Amino acid sequence: MSQELVLGIYVFIMAMFVGFEVISRVPSVLHTPLMSGTNAIHGIVILGAMLVAGAADTPLLKILGFVAVVFGAANVFGGFVVTDRMLEMFRKRAPETTVEKKNA
Amino acid sequence: MLDARESAIAVAYIVAAVLFILGLKRLSSPATARSGNRLAAVGMALALSVTLLDRQIVSFWIIAAGTLLGAAIGIYFARTVQMTAMPQMVALFNGMGGGTAALVSVAEYLRLTRGADAAIGTGEATSIVLGTVIGAISFTGSLIAFGKLQEILPGKPLQFPLQRVLNGLILLAMIVIGGAIALHITETSAIWLLFAAALVLGALFVLPIGGGDMPVVISILNSLTGLAAALTGIVLHNQMLVVAGVLVGASGTLLTLLMSTAMNRSVANVLFGAFGATSESAALQATGAVRTVRQTTAEDTAIALAYARSVVVVPGYGLAVAEAQHTVRELATDLEKRGVDVKYAIHPVAGRMPGHMNVLLAEANVPYDQLLEMDQVNGQFAQTDVVLVVGANDVVNPAARDDPSSPIYGMPILDVDRARNVVVLKRSMGHGFAGIDNALFYHDNTRMLFGDARQSLVKIGEALKTA
Numbered sequence: 001m002s003q004e005l006v007l008g009i010y011v012f013i014m015a016m017f018v019g020f021e022v023i024s025r026v027p028s029v030l031h032t033p034l035m036s037g038t039n040a041i042h043g044i045v046i047l048g049a050m051l052v053a054g055a056a057d058t059p060l061l062k063i064l065g066f067v068a069v070v071f072g073a074a075n076v077f078g079g080f081v082v083t084d085r086m087l088e089m090f091r092k093r094a095p096e097t098t099v100e101k102k103n104a
Numbered sequence: 105m106l107d108a109r110e111s112a113i114a115v116a117y118i119v120a121a122v123l124f125i126l127g128l129k130r131l132s133s134p135a136t137a138r139s140g141n142r143l144a145a146v147g148m149a150l151a152l153s154v155t156l157l158d159r160q161i162v163s164f165w166i167i168a169a170g171t172l173l174g175a176a177i178g179i180y181f182a183r184t185v186q187m188t189a190m191p192q193m194v195a196l197f198n199g200m201g202g203g204t205a206a207l208v209s210v211a212e213y214l215r216l217t218r219g220a221d222a223a224i225g226t227g228e229a230t231s232i233v234l235g236t237v238i239g240a241i242s243f244t245g246s247l248i249a250f251g252k253l254q255e256i257l258p259g260k261p262l263q264f265p266l267q268r269v270l271n272g273l274i275l276l277a278m279i280v281i282g283g284a285i286a287l288h289i290t291e292t293s294a295i296w297l298l299f300a301a302a303l304v305l306g307a308l309f310v311l312p313i314g315g316g317d318m319p320v321v322i323s324i325l326n327s328l329t330g331l332a333a334a335l336t337g338i339v340l341h342n343q344m345l346v347v348a349g350v351l352v353g354a355s356g357t358l359l360t361l362l363m364s365t366a367m368n369r370s371v372a373n374v375l376f377g378a379f380g381a382t383s384e385s386a387a388l389q390a391t392g393a394v395r396t397v398r399q400t401t402a403e404d405t406a407i408a409l410a411y412a413r414s415v416v417v418v419p420g421y422g423l424a425v426a427e428a429q430h431t432v433r434e435l436a437t438d439l440e441k442r443g444v445d446v447k448y449a450i451h452p453v454a455g456r457m458p459g460h461m462n463v464l465l466a467e468a469n470v471p472y473d474q475l476l477e478m479d480q481v482n483g484q485f486a487q488t489d490v491v492l493v494v495g496a497n498d499v500v501n502p503a504a505r506d507d508p509s510s511p512i513y514g515m516p517i518l519d520v521d522r523a524r525n526v527v528v529l530k531r532s533m534g535h536g537f538a539g540i541d542n543a544l545f546y547h548d549n550t551r552m553l554f555g556d557a558r559q560s561l562v563k564i565g566e567a568l569k570t571a
Contacts, residue, residue, distance in 0.1 A: 001225070002227065002228070004341045005227040005228065005338065007343065008231075008337065008338035011343045011347060012334055012338065012346050012350055015346060015347045016350050016353075016354055018125060018347075019350055019351045019353070019354025020354050020357075020358065022125060022128045022129050023128065023351075023355045023358050024358060027132065027133070028450070028452060028458070028459060028462070028477055029134060029450075029459065029462045029472050029475055030131055030134060030137055030462070031362075031457075031458035031459030032190060032194075032457060032459035032460060032462065032463045033131065033141070033459070033463070034128075034131055034359075034458075034459070035194055035355070035356075035359065035458060035459070036190070036194050036197070037127075037131065037140075037141050037144065038128070038326065038351065038352040038355045038356070039194055039197050039198050039201065039326060039329075040141075040144070040145070040197070041124055041127075041148070041351060041352055042201045042205075042326075042330045042333045042348065042349060042352040043148070043200075043201050043204070044148060044151060044333060044344075044345055044348045045204045045332070045333040045336050045345065046171075047152060047342070047345065048204075048208035048212070048336050048342075048345065049204050049207065049208050050155050050156070050161065050167050051160055051161065052207075052208055052212065052215070053163075053166040054156075054158070054160065054161025054163055054164065055160045055161060055215075061211055061214065061215065062166060064207050064210065064211040064214075065167075066166050066169070066170045067170075067203075067207060068170075068204045068207035069166065069170030069171055069204075070173050070174040070177075071174065071200040071201070071203045071204040072174060072201070072204040073170060073172075073174025073175045073178060074174040074175070074177045074178035074181075074197065075174075075178065075198075075201040075204065076148060076178070077174065077175040078177070078178025078179060078181055078182040078193075078200075080141065080144070080145045080148070081178070081179050081182035081183060082181075082182035082183075082190075082193060082194075082197075083141045084138065084141055084142065084145075085182065085183070086463055086466075087137045087138035087141055088138060089187075089466040090134040090137060090472060091134075
């Protein structure tokens with residue numbers, strides 16, 4: 001095993017503990033935004049796609065890189081925008097303001 | 105030693121990883137959640153910008169073109185999608201991420217194994233195999249889930265003979281090919297075979313799963329994509345990618361466990377049980393006696409609601425189908441003006457994804473402190489005057505609590521049958537996802553109001569004005 005592989009596994013396991021700790025505090029009200037927010041975060045694989053696309057020297061690698069970047073970008077941008085749209089709705093409103101809105 | 109540029113990239117990646125964790129931490133409260141998502145987006149922007157400084161990148165036009173196209177598609181759908189269509193949107197974006205991870209793994213394998221002096225260790229090759237397989241399964245699996253939720257494909261479980269045998273054979277073939285790749289005893293083109301087999305398996309594995317099990321399936325697919333991303337990070341020696349991927353994997357795994365617990369079923373049973381495939385269950389046939397339901401009208405319901413002190417609304421997938429979230433909120437506002445206390449009871453698996461009902465009601469401006477979880481609300485039903493069930497079925501079926509012969513026996517439910525009055529808004533006497541009869545409908549204190557949920561709510565609202 002290479003030194004870097006060992007480091008990767010190390011980080012993997014530590015991140016697992018952090019992940020479970022942080023995520024288990026998310027209330028069920030926010031489970032959909034959690035899912036779509038983490039969805040956007042895993043779009044980070046696009047950086048692998050960027051490295052492939054940017055270093056591609058054969059037509060095959062270029063095509064693979066391009067498709068991967070398109071998928072990744074759709075995942076990242078779409079994911080963050082849709083999560084933001086969702087969370088915007090989760091603002092706590094005072095009852096008075098909703099009544100005013102009704103009357104207006 | 106890293107030079108200045110490489111050090112800058114490394115530091116920026118560490119900062120990005122920290123921002124992801126801080127962003128997720130802020131999701132622990134609705135008040136801070138939006139800023140948390142934005143914090144994670146900042147981390148993403150930082151990570152992607154510094155990646156462009158990497159010396160490995162010699163050409164930018166493919167990256168630029170791909171990013172522009174992908175971002176345009178992603179943002180367009182993210183802005184235009186209806187909140188009721190959120191489960192399929194999440195499935196689709198999830199599939200994109202899985203596809204990216206698989207393609208990157210394949211490309212990385214082709215790059216590393218070029219030439220005579222192929223410099224790839226067994227550990228890296230194993231990560232590539234797993235990244236390819238998991239990413240590809242997540243890709244086609246998510247697309248099938250999208251198709252089912254979008255109703256392009258039938259929501260019912262699709263089964264064919266020897267399905268499990270076929271899945272088993274594909275899995276076996278994948279293990280053989282994957283092992284051969286990891287041990288370098290095969291042509292490099294075998295990676296394509298592995299990729300193709302994983303794509304097929306992903307589709308076959310979601311096809312036989314019914315629509316109502318989607319909360320579990322989407323959670324699993326989410327966690328698989330995270331895992332695939334983390335494996336890609338190991339291959340690329342990028343620890344930030346590992347951290348980000350594992351965070352997503354942990355989130356998906358936790359949600360999977362929560363959802364299957366809320367259905368009182370094991371994850372394996374959801375994946376391989378083809379629940380809901382048999383529409384006529386034993387429990388239904390066993391009840392030979394003819395039982396009658398009592399119908400009610402919108403006017404009577406309006407009067408019952410107007411003179412109630414406390415009302416609990418129980419939303420289900422039918423609310424999403426009828427897009428009745430705004431109508432229900434308007435009715436609740438009118439009732440509140442009359443001094444009625446209105447709350448909403450949310451079952452963990454109501455709808456098609458974790459938290460589905462919460463998002464719909466938030467869209468309709470329902471304050472989140474009126475949304476009660478199962479444990480909070482179950483003790484209150486005995487003191488509730490009227491429960492309004494809008495498009496929910498299995499999650500309010502008392503058979504899950506009282507009838508050991510019921511297929512859903514043991515599933516935690518909302519005890520709405522303990523309320524003084526129950527009004528069920530329903531299209532017809534059709535069965536819920538589990539395909540079983542609902543004992544609640546025959547209760548003495550239950551009244552059925554047949555029709556489209558939204559139209560029924562509108563009628564109740566009109567009748568309320570004169571009540």
